[in-house]
Amino acid sequence: MPVKPRRSIAGLVWDFERQxxxxxxxxxxxxxxEGLWEDTEEVSLSxxxxxxxxxxxxIETLQLLFASDPSQRIQTHxxxxxxxxxxxxxxxxLVAARPGALVVWEDVTDAVPVEPPTLQQIGxxxxxxxxxxxxxIAPAHGTLAMFLTPPPEWVQHIYRSADVHVIHQDDVEAIQKAVADERFAAAATDQPVSTDVRLLTTDGTYERVTMDLLPFPGEIGTGLVVGYFVRSTTA
Incomplete structure (x- = not known):
């Protein structure tokens, strides 16, 4: 019987305190x-x-990353x-390991077929x-956790230091106040709470956008919210 080739396995550590x-x-x-990174790099979650x-x-993956129980673990694809x-x-x-998580991934393409995009992804x-x-967004930490749409080229969501802030630090409090408002808890998809936010651009400056915020669908203690915005300039 021919020997099956060894699968590739790797992983990383999510430092929750430093985000x-x-x-x-x-x-x-x-x-x-491998040609894009050093031997060991800090890299943004987004x-x-x-x-x-x-x-x-x-949702379960994001919950473990942002509001994990010490014994929580998930296997996903x-x-x-x-x-x-x-x-x-x-x-x-993913295994919760306060303060953060250990993540190990394995290439199982030979056994688990690649699935087509969902209708939500296409939308x-x-x-x-x-x-x-x-x-x-994780308002308590001022972290832009990820883009659900393809990341726009002008937003600097790729960074290699915990000292980099995609959301301007002076605007984090505004987001926190917006999501603490009673109207936010009762927000419907057609009634978001809006606030101005400055986002770090790839040229190193901050650009202001109006961001509409909604509770995270199926929110289960993650402390996350969904935001959407349109760039007001083409510069």
């Missing part, structure tokens, strides 16, 4: 991006999550495009084409 991921060199090799094209158990070839299917194991991609950007 940053520590990614070893090996974890970049699996996706063909950068890592943007590499996946389809997530299973999405994500579709990841290789930098130089076809889509891959990864099995991801979000279509919204992005019209200029609408949808994000997940």
């Amino acid at each position: 940053i991921c520590l990614q070893p060199f090996e974890s970049t090799v699996m996706s063909g991006r 950068r890592l999550l943007s590499l996946g094209e389809r997530y299973d158990e999405f 994500v579709t990841v495009p290789h930098a130089y070839k076809e889509l891959m299917r990864w099995q991801v194991n 979000l991609h279509t919204a992005h084409l019209t200029g609408v950007n949808v994000v997940v």
Whole structure:
């Protein structure tokens, strides 16, 4: 019987207190991006999550990352495009390890077929084409956790230091006040709470946008909210 080739396995550490991921060199090799990083790098959560094209158990994953129970663990799957070839299917194991989480992924493309995009993903991609950007935010930490639409090229969501703030620090309190308002708890999809937010751009400056905020769908103690905005300038 022929010996099956060994599967690739790698992972990272999510540092919850610093809101940053520590990614070893090996974890970049699996996706063909080893030439883009140093041996060990701090990298933004939004950068890592943007590499996946389809997530299973999405809400549960975010709950573990932002409001984990010490004994919580999840096994899920994500579709990841290789930098130089076809889509891959990864099995991801997340284990809460305060303050943060340990994440290990394995390439199981040989056993688990890559699934097509969901209708929701197609809808979000279509919204992005019209200029609408949808994000997940952790107000208590001022963290832009990830883009649900493809990340816009002008927002600096890729960074390698916990000292970088995509959301201007002076605007974090405004977001916190907006989501603490009684109207926010009763918000419907057609009645979001709005606030002005400055976002870090790729040229190192901050650009102001009006962001509409909604409770995270199926919120189960994650402390996360959904925000959406349209760029007001084309500069």
